[in-house]
Amino acid sequence: MSFLRHRLLGPPAAFAALIITTGCSSSDDSATAAVPSPDTAVAKLCRNLDRALPQKVDGLSRHDPRPASELTAGWGSPVIILRCGVPRPAAMNDPDADGAEVDGVGWLLQKQGDGSFRFTTTLRTAYVEVTLPESRTGHGVAPLVSLAPAIKKAIPEGIAD
Numbered sequence: 001m002s003f004l005r006h007r008l009l010g011p012p013a014a015f016a017a018l019i020i021t022t023g024c025s026s027s028d029d030s031a032t033a034a035v036p037s038p039d040t041a042v043a044k045l046c047r048n049l050d051r052a053l054p055q056k057v058d059g060l061s062r063h064d065p066r067p068a069s070e071l072t073a074g075w076g077s078p079v080i081i082l083r084c085g086v087p088r089p090a091a092m093n094d095p096d097a098d099g100a101e102v103d104g105v106g107w108l109l110q111k112q113g114d115g116s117f118r119f120t121t122t123l124r125t126a127y128v129e130v131t132l133p134e135s136r137t138g139h140g141v142a143p144l145v146s147l148a149p150a151i152k153k154a155i156p157e158g159i160a161d
Contacts (some may be wrong), residue, residue, distance in 0.1 A: 031079040033065035033072045038085030042126045042160070046071045046084035049128065049154035053082070057146040058139055078133040080143050086129045088161055089120050102141050103148035119144060121151060125158040 038046065050070040055062050060076030073082045091097045091110055098109040099122065106122035115134030119141075120127055128151055132143060 031063070031065040031074055031077070031081065032067070033074070033081045033083055035067060035069040036071050036083055036085040036087075038071070038126065042085045043071070045126045045155050046128075049084050049126075049150060052150035052154045054146055054150060058136075058142045075143070076136065078135055080133070080136055081131045082147065083129045083131075084126060084155075086120065086127045088127055092120075092122065100141065102144040103152075105144070105148045105151050107144060121155065123157055123159065124151070124155045125160050126155050127160050128155060 036046075047070045050073060053062070053073050057075040057080055060080065063074050063077060063079060065072055065074045065079060065081055071084050074080060089108060089110070092108055100107050100109060105124075107119040108122055110118045110120070112118055112131075115137075117132045117137055119130045119132070121129075130143065130147065136143070
């Protein structure tokens with residue numbers, strides 16, 4: 001996969017956009033997340049990840065989205081959402097895609113139209129997606145640092161698909 005030449009968060013502008021603090025916070029007690037539907041082997045890895053996930057990410061308490069599932073998790077409000085067993089993003093085929101390695105876990109970085117960021121693991125046997133709402137981007141990749149030990153423990157290195 002040629003994407004994995006890992007431009008460390010791309011040009012400085014991409015990193016600057018990631019660390020911009022918006023200063024707003026809204027209550028989102030009804031966060032929802034689409035539950036992925038991976039094959040049996042990946043679902044097992046995701047269940048192992050769910051058991052390994054920390055109770056706090058970047059100082060935020062775990063607050064899982066609805067519907068309840070071992071394939072999804074969340075922290076804080078607005079919620080940082082993790083989904084395990086997602087399909088491979090098409091952007092991984094783009095040799096110019098932005099990526100980063102955070103504490104031994106490779107990530108594809110995608111800025112969304114609403115100002116949030118979506119990170120998807122690379123070179124792991126299951127794809128794990130983490131979405132940071134725009135108001136949570138002020139701490140850069142700190143949430144990924146919190147999640148890296150659990151991902152390394154539960155999702156082996158390798159190629160998914």
